[in-house]
Amino acid sequence: MKAIVYSRYGGPEVLEVREVPEPKLGPESVLIDVKTVSVNPVDWQTAAGHLDSRFDVHFPVIPGWDVAGVVARVGPTVTEFTAGDEVIGYVREDSIGRGTYAERVAAPLRTIARKPAGLSWEQAAAVPIAGLTAYQSLVHALRTGPGDTVLIQAAAGGVGSFAVQIGVALGARVIGTASAPNHDYLRRLGAEPVAYGPGLDERVRALAPHGVTAILDMYGGEALTASLGLLNDASKGRVVSLTNDGVLENGGTFVFARPSATDLQQLSRMVESGVLVPEVSTVMDLTDAAEAFRLSQTGHVRGKIILRVAD
Template identity: 85%
Template sequence: MKAVVFSRYGGPEVLEVRDVPEPKLGPESVLVDVRTVSVNPVDWQIAAGHLDSRFDVRFPVIPGWDVAGVVAEIGPTVTEFAVGDEVIGYVREDSIGRGTYAERVAAPLRTVARKPMNLGWEQAAAMPIAGLTAYQSLVRTLRVGPGDTVLIQAAAGGVGSFAVQIAVAMGARVIGSASDRNHDYLRQIGAEPVAYGPGLNECVRALTPQGVTAILDMYGGQTLTSSLDLLSDESKGRVVSLTNDGILEQGGTFVFARPSKADLDQLTRMAESGVLTPEISTVMDVTDAAEAFRLSQTGHVRGKIVLRVMGRLSAAIH
Protein backbone atom coordinates (compact mmCIF):
# COMPACT_ATOMS: atom_id res chain seq x y z
CA MET A 1 0.00 0.00 0.00
CA LYS A 2 1.00 3.66 -0.13
CA ALA A 3 1.50 6.08 2.72
CA VAL A 4 3.05 9.38 3.70
CA VAL A 5 6.29 8.66 5.57
CA PHE A 6 9.44 10.25 6.93
CA SER A 7 12.77 8.42 7.29
CA ARG A 8 14.59 11.01 9.39
CA TYR A 9 13.70 13.77 11.78
CA GLY A 10 13.18 17.24 10.39
CA GLY A 11 10.62 19.77 9.22
CA PRO A 12 7.72 19.29 6.81
CA GLU A 13 10.19 18.74 3.97
CA VAL A 14 11.02 15.23 5.25
CA LEU A 15 7.56 13.93 4.30
CA GLU A 16 7.20 11.84 1.13
CA VAL A 17 4.76 9.36 -0.41
CA ARG A 18 6.11 5.80 -0.63
CA ASP A 19 5.11 2.17 -0.94
CA VAL A 20 5.05 0.48 2.48
CA PRO A 21 4.12 -3.03 3.66
CA GLU A 22 0.47 -3.81 4.26
CA PRO A 23 -0.45 -3.63 7.97
CA LYS A 24 -0.77 -6.95 9.78
CA LEU A 25 -4.18 -7.59 11.31
CA GLY A 26 -4.06 -8.76 14.92
CA PRO A 27 -6.73 -10.96 16.51
CA GLU A 28 -8.31 -7.99 18.35
CA SER A 29 -7.96 -5.41 15.59
CA VAL A 30 -9.87 -4.16 12.56
CA LEU A 31 -8.39 -3.23 9.19
CA VAL A 32 -9.67 0.19 8.16
CA ASP A 33 -9.76 1.59 4.65
CA VAL A 34 -8.86 5.19 5.41
CA ARG A 35 -11.12 7.96 4.13
CA THR A 36 -9.79 10.96 6.07
CA VAL A 37 -7.29 11.82 8.78
CA SER A 38 -6.70 15.00 10.72
CA VAL A 39 -3.54 16.90 11.53
CA ASN A 40 -2.56 17.43 15.16
CA PRO A 41 0.44 19.40 16.46
CA VAL A 42 1.82 16.15 17.85
CA ASP A 43 2.20 14.88 14.26
CA TRP A 44 4.81 17.46 13.26
CA GLN A 45 6.32 17.42 16.74
CA ILE A 46 7.03 13.70 16.29
CA ALA A 47 8.51 14.33 12.84
CA ALA A 48 10.78 16.99 14.36
CA GLY A 49 12.03 14.52 16.99
CA HIS A 50 10.42 16.24 19.96
CA LEU A 51 8.95 13.00 21.34
CA ASP A 52 12.06 10.88 20.84
CA SER A 53 12.62 10.66 24.60
CA ARG A 54 9.05 9.44 25.18
CA PHE A 55 8.52 6.80 22.49
CA ASP A 56 10.50 4.15 20.68
CA VAL A 57 10.57 5.27 17.03
CA ARG A 58 10.92 2.88 14.09
CA PHE A 59 11.78 4.47 10.74
CA PRO A 60 10.30 4.94 8.25
CA VAL A 61 7.47 6.49 10.23
CA ILE A 62 3.92 6.90 8.97
CA PRO A 63 2.63 9.95 10.86
CA GLY A 64 -0.86 10.46 12.21
CA TRP A 65 -3.07 9.04 14.96
CA ASP A 66 -6.54 10.28 13.93
CA VAL A 67 -8.55 8.33 11.38
CA ALA A 68 -12.01 7.95 9.90
CA GLY A 69 -12.78 5.11 7.52
CA VAL A 70 -14.55 1.87 6.70
CA VAL A 71 -13.83 -1.55 8.22
CA ALA A 72 -12.40 -3.76 5.47
CA GLU A 73 -11.54 -6.82 7.58
CA ILE A 74 -11.89 -7.91 11.20
CA GLY A 75 -9.61 -9.96 13.42
CA PRO A 76 -10.76 -13.49 14.34
CA THR A 77 -11.93 -12.51 17.86
CA VAL A 78 -13.71 -9.29 16.90
CA THR A 79 -17.47 -9.18 17.49
CA GLU A 80 -17.90 -5.43 18.02
CA PHE A 81 -17.60 -4.49 14.34
CA ALA A 82 -18.39 -5.95 10.93
CA VAL A 83 -16.98 -5.37 7.48
CA GLY A 84 -18.48 -2.20 6.07
CA ASP A 85 -18.91 -0.41 9.40
CA GLU A 86 -17.92 3.26 9.43
CA VAL A 87 -15.54 4.04 12.28
CA ILE A 88 -13.35 6.71 13.84
CA GLY A 89 -10.19 6.07 15.79
CA TYR A 90 -7.31 7.40 17.83
CA VAL A 91 -4.90 4.74 16.65
CA ARG A 92 -1.89 5.24 18.90
CA GLU A 93 0.41 2.34 19.67
CA ASP A 94 3.09 2.17 22.37
CA SER A 95 5.79 2.86 19.79
CA ILE A 96 5.85 5.20 16.81
CA GLY A 97 6.07 3.83 13.30
CA ARG A 98 2.67 2.82 11.96
CA GLY A 99 0.41 5.86 11.74
CA THR A 100 -2.75 6.77 9.87
CA TYR A 101 -1.57 8.83 6.87
CA ALA A 102 -1.94 5.67 4.79
CA GLU A 103 -4.39 3.81 2.60
CA ARG A 104 -5.10 1.23 5.31
CA VAL A 105 -4.64 1.06 9.07
CA ALA A 106 -4.79 -1.89 11.46
CA ALA A 107 -6.54 -0.50 14.53
CA PRO A 108 -6.76 -2.28 17.91
CA LEU A 109 -10.31 -2.44 19.25
CA ARG A 110 -9.52 -0.12 22.16
CA THR A 111 -8.72 2.67 19.67
CA VAL A 112 -11.85 2.72 17.49
CA ALA A 113 -15.55 3.48 17.79
CA ARG A 114 -18.59 3.91 15.60
CA LYS A 115 -18.52 7.03 13.42
CA PRO A 116 -21.24 9.58 14.25
CA MET A 117 -24.03 9.10 11.74
CA ASN A 118 -24.62 12.83 11.32
CA LEU A 119 -21.01 13.75 10.49
CA GLY A 120 -19.25 13.62 7.14
CA TRP A 121 -15.80 12.09 6.77
CA GLU A 122 -13.97 15.38 7.30
CA GLN A 123 -15.70 16.24 10.57
CA ALA A 124 -15.45 12.64 11.78
CA ALA A 125 -11.66 12.57 11.35
CA ALA A 126 -11.37 15.78 13.37
CA MET A 127 -12.90 14.25 16.48
CA PRO A 128 -10.70 11.55 18.05
CA ILE A 129 -7.54 13.11 19.51
CA ALA A 130 -8.84 16.63 20.07
CA GLY A 131 -12.19 15.40 21.34
CA LEU A 132 -10.65 12.81 23.65
CA THR A 133 -8.13 15.32 25.02
CA ALA A 134 -10.90 17.76 25.85
CA TYR A 135 -13.25 15.10 27.24
CA GLN A 136 -10.65 13.37 29.38
CA SER A 137 -9.38 16.70 30.71
CA LEU A 138 -12.74 18.22 31.59
CA VAL A 139 -14.92 15.22 32.39
CA ARG A 140 -12.54 12.50 33.57
CA THR A 141 -9.99 14.71 35.35
CA LEU A 142 -11.50 18.08 36.33
CA ARG A 143 -15.07 16.74 36.52
CA VAL A 144 -16.55 20.08 35.59
CA GLY A 145 -20.25 20.68 35.97
CA PRO A 146 -22.89 23.21 36.98
CA GLY A 147 -21.41 25.87 39.25
CA ASP A 148 -17.99 25.73 37.61
CA THR A 149 -16.38 28.64 35.78
CA VAL A 150 -13.74 27.20 33.47
CA LEU A 151 -10.93 29.12 31.76
CA ILE A 152 -10.00 27.42 28.48
CA GLN A 153 -6.83 28.71 26.84
CA ALA A 154 -6.57 28.66 23.02
CA ALA A 155 -10.30 28.08 23.03
CA ALA A 156 -10.77 28.32 19.25
CA GLY A 157 -8.10 25.74 18.42
CA GLY A 158 -8.48 22.04 17.79
CA VAL A 159 -8.75 20.91 21.41
CA GLY A 160 -10.14 24.21 22.65
CA SER A 161 -13.15 24.23 20.34
CA PHE A 162 -14.13 20.77 21.59
CA ALA A 163 -13.41 21.73 25.19
CA VAL A 164 -15.72 24.76 25.09
CA GLN A 165 -18.61 22.70 23.75
CA ILE A 166 -18.04 19.86 26.22
CA ALA A 167 -17.78 22.20 29.22
CA VAL A 168 -20.96 24.00 28.16
CA ALA A 169 -22.71 20.64 27.76
CA MET A 170 -21.65 19.78 31.31
CA GLY A 171 -23.36 22.94 32.56
CA ALA A 172 -20.25 25.02 33.23
CA ARG A 173 -19.67 28.69 32.52
CA VAL A 174 -16.79 29.00 30.04
CA ILE A 175 -14.31 31.81 29.54
CA GLY A 176 -12.13 31.23 26.48
CA SER A 177 -8.96 32.98 25.36
CA ALA A 178 -8.42 33.51 21.65
CA SER A 179 -7.42 36.14 19.12
CA ASP A 180 -10.01 38.83 18.44
CA ARG A 181 -10.91 37.34 15.06
CA ASN A 182 -12.23 34.20 16.79
CA HIS A 183 -14.33 35.90 19.48
CA ASP A 184 -17.59 35.73 17.52
CA TYR A 185 -17.02 32.00 16.96
CA LEU A 186 -16.47 31.46 20.68
CA ARG A 187 -19.71 33.26 21.49
CA GLN A 188 -21.53 31.03 19.00
CA ILE A 189 -20.40 27.87 20.83
CA GLY A 190 -21.15 29.23 24.29
CA ALA A 191 -17.97 30.83 25.62
CA GLU A 192 -17.26 34.33 26.90
CA PRO A 193 -14.18 35.39 24.91
CA VAL A 194 -11.11 37.22 26.19
CA ALA A 195 -8.00 38.19 24.23
CA TYR A 196 -4.93 36.09 24.91
CA GLY A 197 -1.61 37.73 25.68
CA PRO A 198 -0.77 40.65 28.02
CA GLY A 199 -3.72 41.67 30.15
CA LEU A 200 -5.40 38.24 30.03
CA ASN A 201 -5.66 37.93 33.80
CA GLU A 202 -7.22 41.38 34.12
CA CYS A 203 -9.81 40.54 31.45
CA VAL A 204 -10.74 37.30 33.22
CA ARG A 205 -10.96 39.06 36.59
CA ALA A 206 -13.31 41.62 35.08
CA LEU A 207 -15.68 38.79 34.09
CA THR A 208 -15.34 36.77 37.28
CA PRO A 209 -13.85 38.76 40.19
CA GLN A 210 -14.01 35.72 42.48
CA GLY A 211 -11.77 33.74 40.11
CA VAL A 212 -12.31 30.59 38.07
CA THR A 213 -12.82 27.10 39.42
CA ALA A 214 -10.85 25.19 36.76
CA ILE A 215 -8.28 25.86 34.03
CA LEU A 216 -7.46 23.97 30.83
CA ASP A 217 -4.03 25.15 29.68
CA MET A 218 -2.58 24.72 26.19
CA TYR A 219 0.29 27.20 26.34
CA GLY A 220 2.50 26.31 29.29
CA GLY A 221 5.32 28.65 30.28
CA GLN A 222 4.58 32.03 31.78
CA THR A 223 0.99 32.00 30.54
CA LEU A 224 0.30 28.90 32.63
CA THR A 225 2.19 30.17 35.66
CA SER A 226 0.41 33.51 35.75
CA SER A 227 -3.03 32.03 35.09
CA LEU A 228 -2.79 29.91 38.26
CA ASP A 229 -3.48 33.12 40.19
CA LEU A 230 -6.95 33.13 38.64
CA LEU A 231 -8.03 30.00 40.51
CA SER A 232 -10.31 30.69 43.44
CA ASP A 233 -8.93 29.70 46.84
CA GLU A 234 -11.07 26.56 47.05
CA SER A 235 -10.07 25.48 43.54
CA LYS A 236 -6.27 25.42 43.84
CA GLY A 237 -4.88 22.47 41.90
CA ARG A 238 -7.86 22.21 39.52
CA VAL A 239 -5.74 22.82 36.46
CA VAL A 240 -4.90 20.56 33.52
CA SER A 241 -1.97 21.32 31.22
CA LEU A 242 -1.58 19.69 27.84
CA THR A 243 1.92 21.05 27.24
CA ASN A 244 3.84 21.11 30.52
CA ASP A 245 4.23 18.12 32.82
CA GLY A 246 5.85 20.51 35.30
CA ILE A 247 2.28 21.31 36.36
CA LEU A 248 2.48 18.18 38.52
CA GLU A 249 4.85 20.01 40.86
CA GLN A 250 2.23 22.72 41.29
CA GLY A 251 -0.56 20.34 42.20
CA GLY A 252 -2.18 20.16 38.78
CA THR A 253 -2.55 17.37 36.23
CA PHE A 254 -0.78 16.70 32.93
CA VAL A 255 -3.00 15.07 30.30
CA PHE A 256 -1.91 13.19 27.18
CA ALA A 257 -5.00 11.67 25.57
CA ARG A 258 -5.48 7.93 26.04
CA PRO A 259 -7.11 5.73 23.41
CA SER A 260 -10.52 4.76 24.78
CA LYS A 261 -13.41 3.19 22.91
CA ALA A 262 -15.75 4.14 25.75
CA ASP A 263 -14.80 7.81 25.58
CA LEU A 264 -14.98 7.83 21.76
CA ASP A 265 -18.45 6.31 22.03
CA GLN A 266 -19.43 9.15 24.35
CA LEU A 267 -18.12 11.73 21.87
CA THR A 268 -20.14 10.03 19.12
CA ARG A 269 -23.29 10.28 21.23
CA MET A 270 -22.61 13.96 21.93
CA ALA A 271 -22.11 14.66 18.24
CA GLU A 272 -25.29 12.83 17.28
CA SER A 273 -27.27 14.72 19.92
CA GLY A 274 -26.12 18.01 18.46
CA VAL A 275 -24.10 19.32 21.42
CA LEU A 276 -20.71 18.73 19.79
CA THR A 277 -19.79 19.95 16.31
CA PRO A 278 -16.20 19.68 15.01
CA GLU A 279 -14.84 22.92 13.59
CA ILE A 280 -12.88 22.45 10.35
CA SER A 281 -10.34 25.06 9.32
CA THR A 282 -8.98 23.53 6.12
CA VAL A 283 -9.44 20.36 4.06
CA MET A 284 -6.49 19.26 1.92
CA ASP A 285 -5.29 16.14 0.12
CA VAL A 286 -2.98 13.89 2.14
CA THR A 287 -0.31 14.46 -0.51
CA ASP A 288 -0.20 18.05 0.77
CA ALA A 289 0.68 16.88 4.28
CA ALA A 290 3.86 18.98 4.34
CA GLU A 291 1.86 22.14 3.68
CA ALA A 292 -0.64 21.05 6.33
CA PHE A 293 2.22 20.71 8.83
CA ARG A 294 3.41 24.23 8.00
CA LEU A 295 -0.09 25.59 8.52
CA SER A 296 -0.43 23.80 11.85
CA GLN A 297 2.93 25.13 12.99
CA THR A 298 1.68 28.72 12.74
CA GLY A 299 -0.47 28.10 15.82
CA HIS A 300 -3.29 30.18 14.34
CA VAL A 301 -5.63 27.47 13.08
CA ARG A 302 -9.27 27.60 14.17
CA GLY A 303 -10.50 24.07 14.71
CA LYS A 304 -8.84 21.27 12.76
CA ILE A 305 -6.95 20.63 9.52
CA VAL A 306 -8.26 17.52 7.74
CA LEU A 307 -6.58 15.47 5.02
CA ARG A 308 -8.47 13.43 2.40
CA VAL A 309 -6.80 10.06 1.84
CA MET A 310 -9.00 7.83 -0.28
CA GLY A 311 -7.66 7.70 -3.84
CA ARG A 312 -5.11 10.44 -3.27
CA LEU A 313 -1.99 8.40 -2.48
CA SER A 314 -2.12 6.07 -5.49
CA ALA A 315 -2.57 9.04 -7.79
CA ALA A 316 0.53 10.65 -6.29
CA ILE A 317 2.75 7.67 -7.08
CA HIS A 318 1.76 7.26 -10.75
Protein backbone atom coordinates (compact mmCIF):
# COMPACT_ATOMS: atom_id res chain seq x y z
CA MET A 1 0.00 0.00 0.00
CA LYS A 2 1.03 3.61 -0.47
CA ALA A 3 2.03 5.66 2.56
CA ILE A 4 3.92 8.76 3.61
CA VAL A 5 7.05 7.85 5.58
CA TYR A 6 10.19 9.37 7.05
CA SER A 7 13.36 7.50 7.96
CA ARG A 8 15.09 10.22 9.98
CA TYR A 9 14.11 13.27 11.97
CA GLY A 10 13.82 16.58 10.15
CA GLY A 11 11.47 19.03 8.50
CA PRO A 12 8.95 18.51 5.71
CA GLU A 13 11.79 17.53 3.38
CA VAL A 14 12.18 14.14 5.10
CA LEU A 15 8.71 13.00 3.99
CA GLU A 16 8.46 10.64 1.03
CA VAL A 17 5.83 8.52 -0.68
CA ARG A 18 6.64 4.83 -0.42
CA GLU A 19 5.10 1.39 -0.87
CA VAL A 20 4.92 -0.32 2.52
CA PRO A 21 3.41 -3.60 3.78
CA GLU A 22 -0.24 -3.56 4.80
CA PRO A 23 -0.59 -3.43 8.61
CA LYS A 24 -1.30 -6.63 10.50
CA LEU A 25 -4.74 -6.88 12.07
CA GLY A 26 -4.85 -7.62 15.80
CA PRO A 27 -7.71 -9.50 17.50
CA GLU A 28 -9.25 -6.32 18.93
CA SER A 29 -8.64 -4.04 15.94
CA VAL A 30 -10.28 -3.11 12.67
CA LEU A 31 -8.60 -2.54 9.31
CA ILE A 32 -9.68 0.77 7.79
CA ASP A 33 -9.65 1.79 4.14
CA VAL A 34 -8.58 5.39 4.69
CA LYS A 35 -10.53 8.20 3.05
CA THR A 36 -9.00 11.24 4.74
CA VAL A 37 -6.54 12.15 7.49
CA SER A 38 -6.02 15.38 9.40
CA VAL A 39 -2.72 17.22 9.74
CA ASN A 40 -1.94 18.28 13.31
CA PRO A 41 1.03 20.25 14.69
CA VAL A 42 2.02 17.16 16.66
CA ASP A 43 2.62 15.36 13.33
CA TRP A 44 5.46 17.64 12.22
CA GLN A 45 6.68 18.08 15.79
CA THR A 46 7.06 14.31 16.02
CA ALA A 47 8.86 14.19 12.66
CA ALA A 48 11.25 16.85 13.96
CA GLY A 49 12.11 14.67 16.96
CA HIS A 50 10.33 16.75 19.60
CA LEU A 51 8.58 13.71 21.12
CA ASP A 52 11.66 11.50 21.16
CA SER A 53 11.90 11.71 24.97
CA ARG A 54 8.28 10.57 25.42
CA PHE A 55 7.82 7.77 22.86
CA ASP A 56 9.84 4.88 21.47
CA VAL A 57 10.22 5.57 17.75
CA HIS A 58 10.57 2.86 15.12
CA PHE A 59 11.85 4.03 11.73
CA PRO A 60 10.62 4.25 9.06
CA VAL A 61 7.71 6.17 10.57
CA ILE A 62 4.29 6.67 9.01
CA PRO A 63 3.08 9.95 10.55
CA GLY A 64 -0.44 10.85 11.61
CA TRP A 65 -2.98 9.90 14.27
CA ASP A 66 -6.30 11.20 12.85
CA VAL A 67 -8.25 9.07 10.39
CA ALA A 68 -11.64 8.76 8.72
CA GLY A 69 -12.55 5.80 6.54
CA VAL A 70 -14.44 2.56 5.96
CA VAL A 71 -13.91 -0.69 7.85
CA ALA A 72 -12.45 -3.29 5.48
CA ARG A 73 -12.05 -6.18 7.96
CA VAL A 74 -12.41 -6.74 11.68
CA GLY A 75 -10.32 -8.75 14.11
CA PRO A 76 -11.66 -12.11 15.31
CA THR A 77 -12.96 -10.78 18.67
CA VAL A 78 -14.57 -7.60 17.30
CA THR A 79 -18.37 -7.43 17.51
CA GLU A 80 -18.81 -3.64 17.63
CA PHE A 81 -18.10 -3.04 13.92
CA THR A 82 -18.47 -4.88 10.63
CA ALA A 83 -17.02 -4.41 7.15
CA GLY A 84 -18.53 -1.36 5.48
CA ASP A 85 -18.98 0.72 8.66
CA GLU A 86 -17.83 4.32 8.40
CA VAL A 87 -15.56 5.32 11.28
CA ILE A 88 -13.31 8.04 12.65
CA GLY A 89 -10.34 7.50 14.93
CA TYR A 90 -7.51 8.93 16.99
CA VAL A 91 -5.18 6.02 16.30
CA ARG A 92 -2.31 6.67 18.69
CA GLU A 93 -0.37 3.66 19.87
CA ASP A 94 2.16 3.46 22.72
CA SER A 95 5.08 3.89 20.34
CA ILE A 96 5.56 5.84 17.12
CA GLY A 97 5.97 4.05 13.81
CA ARG A 98 2.63 2.99 12.37
CA GLY A 99 0.53 6.10 11.70
CA THR A 100 -2.44 7.06 9.56
CA TYR A 101 -0.94 8.78 6.48
CA ALA A 102 -1.54 5.60 4.49
CA GLU A 103 -4.08 3.81 2.36
CA ARG A 104 -4.93 1.36 5.16
CA VAL A 105 -4.71 1.61 8.95
CA ALA A 106 -5.15 -1.02 11.67
CA ALA A 107 -7.00 0.68 14.54
CA PRO A 108 -7.54 -0.73 18.06
CA LEU A 109 -11.16 -0.54 19.22
CA ARG A 110 -10.30 1.95 21.97
CA THR A 111 -9.32 4.51 19.30
CA ILE A 112 -12.37 4.60 17.01
CA ALA A 113 -16.04 5.54 16.85
CA ARG A 114 -18.70 5.73 14.16
CA LYS A 115 -18.40 8.62 11.75
CA PRO A 116 -20.95 11.36 12.50
CA ALA A 117 -23.84 11.14 10.05
CA GLY A 118 -23.97 13.88 7.47
CA LEU A 119 -20.31 14.90 7.64
CA SER A 120 -18.09 14.92 4.59
CA TRP A 121 -14.98 12.77 4.81
CA GLU A 122 -12.92 15.96 5.06
CA GLN A 123 -14.92 17.23 8.04
CA ALA A 124 -14.88 13.80 9.68
CA ALA A 125 -11.08 13.59 9.74
CA ALA A 126 -10.96 17.01 11.43
CA VAL A 127 -12.77 15.75 14.53
CA PRO A 128 -10.64 13.22 16.49
CA ILE A 129 -7.47 14.82 17.90
CA ALA A 130 -8.63 18.42 17.97
CA GLY A 131 -12.07 17.50 19.24
CA LEU A 132 -10.77 15.13 21.92
CA THR A 133 -8.17 17.63 23.10
CA ALA A 134 -10.80 20.33 23.50
CA TYR A 135 -13.37 17.98 25.05
CA GLN A 136 -11.00 16.37 27.54
CA SER A 137 -9.59 19.77 28.53
CA LEU A 138 -12.93 21.46 29.12
CA VAL A 139 -15.02 18.53 30.37
CA HIS A 140 -12.61 16.29 32.27
CA ALA A 141 -9.82 18.64 33.36
CA LEU A 142 -11.60 21.99 33.88
CA ARG A 143 -15.14 20.66 34.51
CA THR A 144 -16.54 23.63 32.65
CA GLY A 145 -20.16 24.60 33.13
CA PRO A 146 -22.69 27.42 33.47
CA GLY A 147 -21.29 30.40 35.33
CA ASP A 148 -17.76 29.90 34.01
CA THR A 149 -15.88 32.51 32.02
CA VAL A 150 -13.24 30.63 30.03
CA LEU A 151 -10.26 32.18 28.27
CA ILE A 152 -9.25 30.11 25.24
CA GLN A 153 -5.91 30.95 23.65
CA ALA A 154 -5.51 30.50 19.86
CA ALA A 155 -9.28 30.13 19.66
CA ALA A 156 -9.50 30.13 15.85
CA GLY A 157 -7.14 27.19 15.38
CA GLY A 158 -7.93 23.50 15.09
CA VAL A 159 -8.32 22.79 18.81
CA GLY A 160 -9.52 26.28 19.62
CA SER A 161 -12.42 26.14 17.19
CA PHE A 162 -13.71 22.99 18.88
CA ALA A 163 -13.02 24.37 22.36
CA VAL A 164 -15.06 27.50 21.74
CA GLN A 165 -18.06 25.50 20.53
CA ILE A 166 -17.79 22.97 23.36
CA GLY A 167 -17.43 25.71 25.96
CA VAL A 168 -20.54 27.46 24.66
CA ALA A 169 -22.44 24.16 24.60
CA LEU A 170 -21.50 23.61 28.25
CA GLY A 171 -23.06 26.95 29.14
CA ALA A 172 -19.86 28.92 29.69
CA ARG A 173 -19.00 32.42 28.60
CA VAL A 174 -16.02 32.12 26.23
CA ILE A 175 -13.36 34.74 25.55
CA GLY A 176 -11.03 33.72 22.73
CA THR A 177 -7.72 35.14 21.55
CA ALA A 178 -7.07 35.41 17.82
CA SER A 179 -5.71 37.77 15.18
CA ALA A 180 -8.10 40.51 14.06
CA PRO A 181 -9.08 38.79 10.76
CA ASN A 182 -10.47 35.86 12.79
CA HIS A 183 -12.58 37.89 15.21
CA ASP A 184 -15.78 37.67 13.19
CA TYR A 185 -15.26 33.93 12.88
CA LEU A 186 -15.01 33.60 16.67
CA ARG A 187 -18.16 35.64 17.11
CA ARG A 188 -19.98 33.22 14.81
CA LEU A 189 -18.82 30.36 17.04
CA GLY A 190 -20.13 32.15 20.11
CA ALA A 191 -16.94 33.61 21.60
CA GLU A 192 -16.01 37.17 22.52
CA PRO A 193 -12.75 37.78 20.63
CA VAL A 194 -9.67 39.63 21.85
CA ALA A 195 -6.32 40.17 20.15
CA TYR A 196 -3.43 38.09 21.46
CA GLY A 197 -0.04 39.55 22.37
CA PRO A 198 1.12 42.36 24.68
CA GLY A 199 -1.72 44.02 26.56
CA LEU A 200 -3.84 40.87 26.68
CA ASP A 201 -4.46 41.30 30.41
CA GLU A 202 -6.04 44.71 29.90
CA ARG A 203 -8.14 43.59 26.95
CA VAL A 204 -9.51 40.56 28.80
CA ARG A 205 -10.24 42.58 31.95
CA ALA A 206 -12.15 45.09 29.85
CA LEU A 207 -14.55 42.23 29.13
CA ALA A 208 -14.25 40.43 32.48
CA PRO A 209 -13.23 42.95 35.18
CA HIS A 210 -13.20 40.30 37.89
CA GLY A 211 -11.08 37.89 35.88
CA VAL A 212 -11.84 34.51 34.34
CA THR A 213 -12.64 31.20 36.01
CA ALA A 214 -10.68 28.90 33.66
CA ILE A 215 -7.95 29.07 31.03
CA LEU A 216 -7.14 26.79 28.10
CA ASP A 217 -3.57 27.61 27.04
CA MET A 218 -2.03 26.55 23.73
CA TYR A 219 1.11 28.71 23.74
CA GLY A 220 3.02 27.99 26.95
CA GLY A 221 5.97 30.17 27.92
CA GLU A 222 5.36 33.84 28.61
CA ALA A 223 1.82 33.69 27.25
CA LEU A 224 0.90 31.11 29.88
CA THR A 225 2.66 32.96 32.69
CA ALA A 226 1.00 36.24 31.79
CA SER A 227 -2.47 34.76 31.55
CA LEU A 228 -2.34 33.08 34.98
CA GLY A 229 -2.96 36.45 36.61
CA LEU A 230 -6.34 36.62 34.90
CA LEU A 231 -7.75 33.80 37.04
CA ASN A 232 -9.95 35.14 39.81
CA ASP A 233 -9.06 34.24 43.39
CA ALA A 234 -11.57 31.39 43.59
CA SER A 235 -10.24 29.74 40.42
CA LYS A 236 -6.51 29.36 41.04
CA GLY A 237 -5.24 26.19 39.38
CA ARG A 238 -8.08 25.98 36.85
CA VAL A 239 -5.75 26.17 33.89
CA VAL A 240 -4.96 23.59 31.22
CA SER A 241 -1.89 23.80 28.99
CA LEU A 242 -1.47 21.75 25.85
CA THR A 243 2.17 22.68 25.34
CA ASN A 244 3.89 23.12 28.70
CA ASP A 245 3.86 20.55 31.51
CA GLY A 246 5.34 23.28 33.71
CA VAL A 247 1.71 24.27 34.28
CA LEU A 248 1.68 21.54 36.95
CA GLU A 249 3.87 23.74 39.14
CA ASN A 250 1.04 26.28 39.21
CA GLY A 251 -1.57 23.73 40.20
CA GLY A 252 -2.85 23.36 36.64
CA THR A 253 -3.25 20.38 34.33
CA PHE A 254 -1.22 19.29 31.31
CA VAL A 255 -3.40 17.65 28.65
CA PHE A 256 -2.16 15.35 25.89
CA ALA A 257 -5.30 13.88 24.32
CA ARG A 258 -5.98 10.25 25.20
CA PRO A 259 -7.57 7.83 22.76
CA SER A 260 -11.08 7.22 24.08
CA ALA A 261 -13.86 5.59 22.14
CA THR A 262 -16.34 6.90 24.72
CA ASP A 263 -15.25 10.53 24.36
CA LEU A 264 -15.08 10.18 20.58
CA GLN A 265 -18.64 8.84 20.53
CA GLN A 266 -19.76 11.83 22.59
CA LEU A 267 -18.12 14.19 20.11
CA SER A 268 -19.91 12.40 17.27
CA ARG A 269 -23.24 12.95 19.04
CA MET A 270 -22.45 16.64 19.51
CA VAL A 271 -21.64 16.96 15.81
CA GLU A 272 -24.84 15.17 14.80
CA SER A 273 -26.90 17.42 17.07
CA GLY A 274 -25.42 20.53 15.44
CA VAL A 275 -23.54 21.68 18.55
CA LEU A 276 -20.17 21.16 16.85
CA VAL A 277 -19.28 22.06 13.27
CA PRO A 278 -15.76 21.04 12.16
CA GLU A 279 -13.89 23.81 10.35
CA VAL A 280 -11.77 22.67 7.38
CA SER A 281 -9.35 25.24 6.01
CA THR A 282 -7.46 23.33 3.31
CA VAL A 283 -7.76 19.99 1.52
CA MET A 284 -4.75 18.44 -0.22
CA ASP A 285 -3.81 15.05 -1.63
CA LEU A 286 -1.84 12.62 0.55
CA THR A 287 1.18 13.10 -1.71
CA ASP A 288 1.20 16.80 -0.73
CA ALA A 289 1.94 15.97 2.93
CA ALA A 290 5.20 17.95 2.95
CA GLU A 291 3.43 21.08 1.75
CA ALA A 292 0.72 20.49 4.37
CA PHE A 293 3.42 20.35 7.07
CA ARG A 294 4.81 23.68 5.87
CA LEU A 295 1.38 25.26 5.96
CA SER A 296 0.71 23.96 9.47
CA GLN A 297 4.07 25.27 10.66
CA THR A 298 3.05 28.85 9.84
CA GLY A 299 0.70 28.76 12.83
CA HIS A 300 -1.90 30.83 11.01
CA VAL A 301 -4.37 28.17 9.92
CA ARG A 302 -8.07 28.52 10.75
CA GLY A 303 -9.53 25.10 11.46
CA LYS A 304 -7.91 21.97 10.06
CA ILE A 305 -5.73 20.87 7.14
CA ILE A 306 -6.97 17.63 5.57
CA LEU A 307 -5.18 15.13 3.34
CA ARG A 308 -7.36 13.17 0.92
CA VAL A 309 -6.20 9.55 0.63
CA ALA A 310 -9.07 8.08 -1.43
CA ASP A 311 -12.33 9.37 -2.92
